[in-house]
Amino acid sequence: MATIKDIADVAGVSLATVSRVINNGPKVGDATRERVKKVMEELGYRPNANARALVTRKSASLGVVIAELLDPFFATLAHGIDAVARRQNVQILMSAGSIEKQTELKAIDTLLQHRCEAMVVHSKALDDKTLVEFAAQVPGFVLINRYIEDIGHRCVWLDNVAGGQTMARHMLSQGHKKFVVVSSKYQIDDPIQRLSGIRKELALSDIELPESHIEFSTPDQEGGEIAMRNLLARGIEFTAVLAYNDAMASGAMTLLQDHDVNVPTDVSIIGYDDVLLAKYCRPKLTTLHYPVEMMATKAADLALAYARGDVPDPSVTYKYTPTLVKRDSVMNRHAGQST
Template sequence: MATIKDVAKAAGVSVATVSRVINKSPKASQASIDAVTKAMSELGYRPNAAARALVSQSTQTMGVLVSDVSDPFFGTLVKAVDTVARQHGKHLLVGNGYHNPEDERRSIELLINNRCDALVIHAKALSDDELIAFAQEAPGMVIINRFIPELAERCIYLDNHKGAHLATDFLIRQGHSKIAFIASSHQITDVDERLSGYRDALQEHGLAQPDSYVEYGDPSSEGGEQAMLNLLSKGLEISAIVAYNDNMAAGALSVMEENGIAVPHQISIVGFDDGLIARYVKPRLTTVRYPIQMMAENAAQLALYLAKQPAEADTSPKRYSPTMVKRDSVAGTMAD
């Protein structure tokens, strides 16, 4: 295998000149560039990426951590970051954390050790203190879908409470009062915030529901199916449901169809995210829009900016607001 010394000898230049050509130094003459490029081609020499990074202080890579890239929500997040990365001539390294502290920790360490130029991190299991410590190591690290006061200038997140409040309030204004909630069983702040939004909206209208109206499941279609089956098994009087996400809502719709429950005429349902599935289930799903593509693109831009100029970043929190998307899965009712 050819070495940089072999290239220097074949090109008739010094090793330092070869290094300048490889790292695109403005000090390299055109004659040197032509000679070195020709020698590298003839010898089949490929510059070592790690060595180039040490000289240029850039690996031309961005890192992103998500819970599970197979989830369409996180697929959208990764695609958005990759779009920004490509616009800046960078490649993407992706880690999966699975809402598990050890997996999240290992993935972040791997991304930092690979000297990514910027990081977009979706981590729910690690403590604030541990993420703050990682952020001190990586100036270009941005947290998405989480707010940490000490890292306010690096956090891009959604008002989850408002999203669930919007969904519940919308159902109440359609005449519903027996409203159930299908929640994620994951122990993350999103669940608490959305449940709080649901309960606050009920309370504001004097409609406090017992805990039996809340059912938990994995935040997937299968989890939504099981949660809906559990709700039906309780024999509760339900006219509407707020689901933790669109996947869970789709699972609930499947169970209702199997049990001869007409949606929205017998039970209305609202999802959360406005993912692709919301437009293709029947009936088309009324949902809360989570602008994850916009948020991820902005997170990637911010991460790249912070990596270069950490002292000049905007220090205000970047909290995004959800909106309602009204389709066909909600109908009004005169009385419950």
């Protein structure tokens, strides 16, 4: 494989000149630049991305840690990051953390071994102290979907408490008073905060949410189905289901329909995330829009900026708020119409 020295010898220039051509540096005449590029092409030379990163102090690759590669939510997140990487001409190195401490550590360590100076990390299993230490080590370390006060200027996050409140508030406004919740069994920030928001909003209307009205399962369609089956088995009376995400909402809806419970005439359901699935449920799912692609774009831009040494205003925080998307799975019990 050709080296920089080989290029310099054949082109009859110094190593410094070859380096300037590779890195688009100044002080190289047009004729010399073209001669060096021609020799590089003839010898089949390909610049080493990591070596260039060390010379230019720019991140040659953007590391990404997400929970699951196949989950539609994380696919949308990855799509937003990829758009930024293409625009800024950097490579993406992606790994899955699986919401498990050792797997998340291994994923981040792999990116460190590849000299990633910019990282967008979705971590739910690692503790705050560990993530703060990584932020001190990696110039462009940015957390997405999580807020840690000590590195708040490096966090792009969603107000899940406000999201839970919005879900409950909408159901209350439609005349519902009997609630159940299907939530994720993983006791991480997202389900805890969303449930907190739900309780907070219901309490304003003097409505309690007993523990028996909450069922935890895997945050997917099968988990939603299992959670709803367990709730029905308890004989609980309810007209409103608040689901941790759209996948659980879809599974719960299917189980209800299989038991001849009409949605939304008999029971209303609201989801969370607004993934593509929500548009194609029948009925179409009322949900909370999670601006994940917008957040991913911001996180990637932020990570690359920090890696370049372009430090954004540290006083700025990047908090996003979910918004209600009204479709057909919630019945207005006052008017008899779905919202």
